[in-house]
Amino acid sequence: MADAIVLPQNPPISLGARFFRLIPGVALLAAIGFAGKLLEKNINAYSKANHLTFPNIEYVLWAILIGLVISNVFGLAEIFKPGVATYEFWLKAGIVLLGSRFLLGDVAKLGGVSLALVIIEIAGSLAFMTFLGRLFGLRPKLTSLLAVGSAVCGVSAIIATKGAIDADDEDSSFAIAAILALGAIALFTFPLIGHALHLSDQAYGVWAGLAVDNTAEATAAGALYSDAAAKLAVLTKTCRNALIGFIVLGYAIYWASRGQAQNVTNKAAFLWQKFPKFVLGFLLVSVLATVGFFTKDQNASLANLSRWAFLLTFAGVGLRTNFREMRKQGLRPFAVGVIGEVAIALFTLVLVVGAARLFHF
Amino acid sequence: MSNSPAAASSRSKLSLDTWAVLVALAAAALIRFGVIPKIPW
Numbered sequence: 001m002a003d004a005i006v007l008p009q010n011p012p013i014s015l016g017a018r019f020f021r022l023i024p025g026v027a028l029l030a031a032i033g034f035a036g037k038l039l040e041k042n043i044n045a046y047s048k049a050n051h052l053t054f055p056n057i058e059y060v061l062w063a064i065l066i067g068l069v070i071s072n073v074f075g076l077a078e079i080f081k082p083g084v085a086t087y088e089f090w091l092k093a094g095i096v097l098l099g100s101r102f103l104l105g106d107v108a109k110l111g112g113v114s115l116a117l118v119i120i121e122i123a124g125s126l127a128f129m130t131f132l133g134r135l136f137g138l139r140p141k142l143t144s145l146l147a148v149g150s151a152v153c154g155v156s157a158i159i160a161t162k163g164a165i166d167a168d169d170e171d172s173s174f175a176i177a178a179i180l181a182l183g184a185i186a187l188f189t190f191p192l193i194g195h196a197l198h199l200s201d202q203a204y205g206v207w208a209g210l211a212v213d214n215t216a217e218a219t220a221a222g223a224l225y226s227d228a229a230a231k232l233a234v235l236t237k238t239c240r241n242a243l244i245g246f247i248v249l250g251y252a253i254y255w256a257s258r259g260q261a262q263n264v265t266n267k268a269a270f271l272w273q274k275f276p277k278f279v280l281g282f283l284l285v286s287v288l289a290t291v292g293f294f295t296k297d298q299n300a301s302l303a304n305l306s307r308w309a310f311l312l313t314f315a316g317v318g319l320r321t322n323f324r325e326m327r328k329q330g331l332r333p334f335a336v337g338v339i340g341e342v343a344i345a346l347f348t349l350v351l352v353v354g355a356a357r358l359f360h361f
Numbered sequence: 362m363s364n365s366p367a368a369a370s371s372r373s374k375l376s377l378d379t380w381a382v383l384v385a386l387a388a389a390a391l392i393r394f395g396v397i398p399k400i401p402w
Contacts, residue, residue: 088377089377089380089381089384090381091381092377092378092381092382092385093381093382093384093385093388094385096381096382096385096386097385097388097389100389276378277376277378277379277381277382278378278381278382280382281381281382281385281386284386285385285386285389288389293393294389294392294393297399298392298393301392301397301399301400302388302389302392302400304400304401304402305388305392305400307402308400308402309385
């Protein structure tokens with residue numbers, strides 16, 4: 001969660017030069033996102049005008065698909081890479097702004113249910129992934145990384161845990177590749193399953209937030225279903241993200257006790273360092289919206305700005321997904337990931353359907 | 362307080378999360394105080 005924006009540092013370049021290096025990639029994200037939006041609008045208009053039956057493909061999917069084609073067919077030119085890497089920045093800014101669409105009462109009510117489900121999901125996922133890793137004979141630290149990536153929040157959690165438990169670069173690359181590949185699969189399968197099961201927007205959103213690992217993919221999977229589902233997916237995923245520090249701390253203490261990682265001397269500082277600050281930003285904007293700091297029109301503008309930020313994120317999700325790179329990482333970690341993720345998806349689906357009946361959402 | 366380039370660099374290096382929060386809050390302030398009157402979709 002606390003990854004700094006890191007650009008190549010050799011030779012040293014000024015802040016201004018670093019800023020200008022971001023422009024081509026950010027412009028590419030914006031162009032792809034906007035192209036997705038135009039495609040959705042124009043295809044719908046054309047279908048209606050010509051009385052054609054054509055499935056409504058949301059701008060989210062178009063943006064991801066265009067990004068996937070560029071990344072996997074043509075490759076991403078070096079000049080675009082620094083700017084494309086900002087897609088996580090837009091995601092987090094978008095989540096902070098999305099706070100304007102949640103009154104604090106909603107956050108307390110929905111967040112309370114989500115948090116309870118998240119705790120059950122994390123405990124179950126950590127236990128199951130650890131069991132699978134041992135069953136398949138994966139290296140113990142790779143198993144830890146896969147378990148944290150599946151249980152908490154994808155790539156960010158893996159990077160945070162890698163530093164805390166002194167894992168190898170190779171192990172973290174394996175784990176990240178598996179989580180990204182599975183996130184890409186979830187994007188296309190979750191909405192289909194949700195529609196097939198006639199899940200409500202709320203139930204589907206909570207499920208996507210619980211079961212899709214990376215925040216960008218969880219948000220996209222929610223948005224592919226509906227706006228309301230995207231809101232709930234973000235809220236649930238934010239609850240998962242908020243717990244990252246505790247899980248990473250637990251793993252750091254475990255590996256330090258085995259003499260294979262450095263001791264954590266100041267646990268409070270460790271938790272603060274790993275805590276995702278955008279969760280605090282999200283809560284602050286939600287508090288401001290609740291006390292009437294923004295007018296209705298301003299709230300609508302904030303929500304629209306959040307959607308624009310997500311549009312850049314979705315383009316980035318497609319652009320950074322490179323199937324060729326993923327294939328290079330090997331089959332066994334991927335197999336563990338697939339089995340684990342399918343089991344977690346089923347487990348969380350049962351949890352959500354049960355909770356939806358109990359709490360009527 | 363050290364004025365070495367390394368110290369200055371570490372002082373100025375905010376996390377991605379913090380940058381995202383600061384930029385989002387600045388945008389919210391611009392909208393709240395009417396500098397940006399409307400964001401269309």
